Amino acid sequence: MPPRKSMAQGRIKREIAEVKKDKQLLESGTVIKQVKEGDYTHLHGSIRGAPDTPYEGGTFELDIQIPDTYPFSPPKVKFLTRIWHPNVSSQTGAICLDILKDQWAAAMTLRTVLLSLQALMAAAEPDDPQDAVVAKQVSPADEHTAELSGKLQQLVDMGIDAPQARDALSATSWNVEAAIARIYS
Amino acid sequence: MKVKVKRKWNVVAVWKWTAPDDSCGICRQAFDGCCPSCHEPGENCPIVFGKCKHCFHMHCILKWLGQPQDECPMCRQTWEFQ
Numbered sequence: 632m633p634p635r636k637s638m639a640q641g642r643i644k645r646e647i648a649e650v651k652k653d654k655q656l657l658e659s660g661t662v663i664k665q666v667k668e669g670d671y672t673h674l675h676g677s678i679r680g681a682p683d684t685p686y687e688g689g690t691f692e693l694d695i696q697i698p699d700t701y702p703f704s705p706p707k708v709k710f711l712t713r714i715w716h717p718n719v720s721s722q723t724g725a726i727c728l729d730i731l732k733d734q735w736a737a738a739m740t741l742r743t744v745l746l747s748l749q750a751l752m753a754a755a756e757p758d759d760p761q762d763a764v765v766a767k768q769v770s771p772a773d774e775h776t777a778e779l780s781g782k783l784q785q786l787v788d789m790g791i792d793a794p795q796a797r798d799a800l801s802a803t804s805w806n807v808e809a810a811i812a813r814i815y816s
Numbered sequence: 817m818k819v820k821v822k823r824k825w826n827v828v829a830v831w832k833w834t835a836p837d838d839s840c841g842i843c844r845q846a847f848d849g850c851c852p853s854c855h856e857p858g859e860n861c862p863i864v865f866g867k868c869k870h871c872f873h874m875h876c877i878l879k880w881l882g883q884p885q886d887e888c889p890m891c892r893q894t895w896e897f898q
Contacts, residue, residue, distance in 0.1 A: 638851075638852040638876075641852055642843060642844050645844050703879055736887070737841070737842045738890045
């Protein structure tokens with residue numbers, strides 16, 4: 632009788648192949664490989680920073696450990712590359728992502744994990760931080776952006792073209808009254 | 817009338833599980849094969865359906881349920897055997 636196949640090993644073999652064939656992952660430069668040939672418990676991944684994000688131009692290395700109980704428990708994934716992200720510890724690379732913890736489901740795969748990490752890098756969750764310092768640095772910036780778009784909206788509501796309103800506001804250090812005066816002078 | 821059968825007949829049969837998917841969403845092995853804990857496909861390694869219409873090897877879904885999840889691994893609805 633042949634020895635029992637480990638479920639984890641059988642699945643990981645298929646999943647590495649699945650990641651290599653996935654168009655979306657290929658095009659975005661996300662790759663995965665075994666650390667040691669024949670060892671399906673320890674993988675190495677890398678994600679390329681998406682365009683128009685603070686991570687553009689960077690390559691972010693991942694350490695992926697597959698527990699014996701996979702797929703009944705999630706893979707253990709952490710960043711090896713230091714990354715400035717509110718949901719990743721800047722000290723240890725630990726990732727705060729629900730599907731890597733209590734929201735894991737046995738039908739999820741390495742492919743869905745990598746896609747979720749890409750999504751997390753594109754849209755951080757500062758309200759559920761893994762790194763409180765980074766989260767504080769992110770949130771004020773967002774508030775600042777919200778304040779500026781509120782001012783822009785005020786002018787647009789008055790019937791001014793958005794590009795004209797933006798020009799006037801930036802020429803007047805985002806002072807609404809001064810911008811209005813500038814437009815109607 | 818006399819009938820003479822000249823050659824011996826070899827009788828062969830095939831069987832298949834009736835499932836909407838080819839493979840189990842938990843172990844990713846084909847349904848026509850067996851789950852990784854079993855050695856041969858057949859009635860000893862059946863496929864089971866949930867009320868949500870998702871199906872898995874019985875051995876696979878039993879390993880998933882109650883530790884501590886009770887949801888379908890595909891759609892996260894509460895799992896109930898159909």
